[in-house]
Amino acid sequence: MTDIRADFTQARQPEAEFRDYVALLKPRVMTLVVFTALSGLLVAPGGLHPVEGLAAIIFIALGGGASGALNMWWDADIDAVMKRTAKRPIPAGKVTEGEAFAIGITLASISVIMLWLATNALAGALLAFTIFFYVVIYSMWLKRATPQNIVIGGAAGAFPPMIGWVAVTGSISVEACLMFLLIFMWTPPHFWALALFMKSDYHEAKVPMLTVTHGRRATRTHILVYTIALLPVAVATGLTSIGGPVYMAAALWLSLGFLMGAWDIWKRDEAQAEADNYATEKRVFRFSLYYLFILFGALTAEAALRNLPAYAEFAARFNLVEMF
Template sequence: MTDASLNASETGLGEYDAGFGDYFALLKPRVMSLVVFTAFVGLVAAPGGVHPVVGFAAILFIAVGGGASGALNMWWDADIDRVMKRTANRPIPAGRITESEAFAFGIALAGISVVMLGLAANLVAAGLLAFTIFFYVVVYSMWLKRWTPQNIVIGGAAGAFPPMIGWAVVTGGIAPESVLMFLLIFMWTPPHFWALALFMKSDYETAGVPMLTVTHGRKSTRKHILVYTVLLTPVALALGFTSIGGPIYLVVAVLLNLAFLKGAWDIWRRDETMAQADAYRTEKRVFALSLFYLFGHFLAILAQAMLAPYGFGGW
């Protein structure tokens, strides 16, 4: 990144004309895809169902709300994004979009998404979406992320709300099933991100972000990964004994949790003298497995819901 682009992004004078792709990148599309998928599963698994048009509109506005969170997060984190290799080419630090433009874009999307979800579905779903945006931007990004190594533990709640929102779109409320879906993502988030932090430690050190790897070291982080993975397992299995669980989900959950526990064990027990390349290979493998882990659980919930009319549903 040139000095000109850095100065441009700081003063509000963009060096480049932003294109559609730059604004789309502000929405964090990879994160948004997880938001959309888990919200959709929550909506489909909820009892009763909604008209397809309402369901489509609800998922669209939940996606827009997730994108708003991403844009506002990039606005707030522009200073540390500039010094991290992983984020230096994002639209703001690269000088393609100014901070003020990103802020206005995020606020507009947040307002639109909450109001339209309330109109399309109900006030409970809209309220949960508004709280999710607030939690991610204010509680996590502005407060926790730069203050405590427990940032990702508490802040992980922001990414755990989408299935609850999808459930509320249909039912207008909260139920044990939606809370367990929330807890599944909430408990999964720390080992998922700490596995990433183990091989991205230098980025967080450079940016001054108190990630657990920076404040407590790699050995403590690996121990935390194992502990949280152990605590995650009963939450994942408990879902199998609710109205949205069933034999398909339980089989998938048992296999995935055994694999994830094995990965966490491999990270915890590895030799400190292991070559860095070999260590990173283990940590990257577990990080990749963690992505498949969450996708697999929600895909199993979706399969149970869609097969229910054919006699293969839950209990």
């Protein structure tokens, strides 16, 4: 009789460890989600009970993780081809696609319902929309259909600070929209810089990345144009109730730095980039990460500094939205 086999070594694939399930949630992306959502929550007027704030951040992060798991479920075929993603749990054979789907759907439901209960319905609805946007609009539809995938898909990553803001205030304001726009405009140059030095990856996976469909010259131009468009958004954010001298100084300094980096990328051709192994593209990619972390850090610092009455009075002069 061979029906019952207890020989573990015959297992089809290794059983997953706990950390493989954690990897499904894209923890590195989660850090950016947590950081920007926390900034949105801290800079919003009013406040939450610390436990409610903690719960809001945890469930926003969990929603982001659920999107990551569902993205890995849908994109397993692409991930297997690309060098950067080949070690993800599904292509590595540690987690099955069904498991990833089940974990994604479960965590998405829990995060939306719990964020709603912990804060308010609008915050829960925005989180649900973010997950839908990332999984359905970006992963299922745009990623394989258009080279503008990064531009529109980037909106999903731009929602966390807005959700943090809404969790506190219960409504969407110009400040929340500008924080959204800041990440929205930042995403394309950030990812296209990555695509320039990860070129074979997207090409082999047949993902219509701008570098593949329109060429690398056009990508360099796109990076420059989006970085130019990012500057007024970064400055405009500083002219609202959440801005102030610290943020404005950081925004101007870093935006000019980013702009110079984008200019350096635009000036170069492929021969120059190949010669130094894409040193400029890699430098600008790293800089773009610092850019976002420092700007949201500066917004949070402004909120903390405004507890000093003298500073609050001075910072209020930057608030043009209030003046008009």
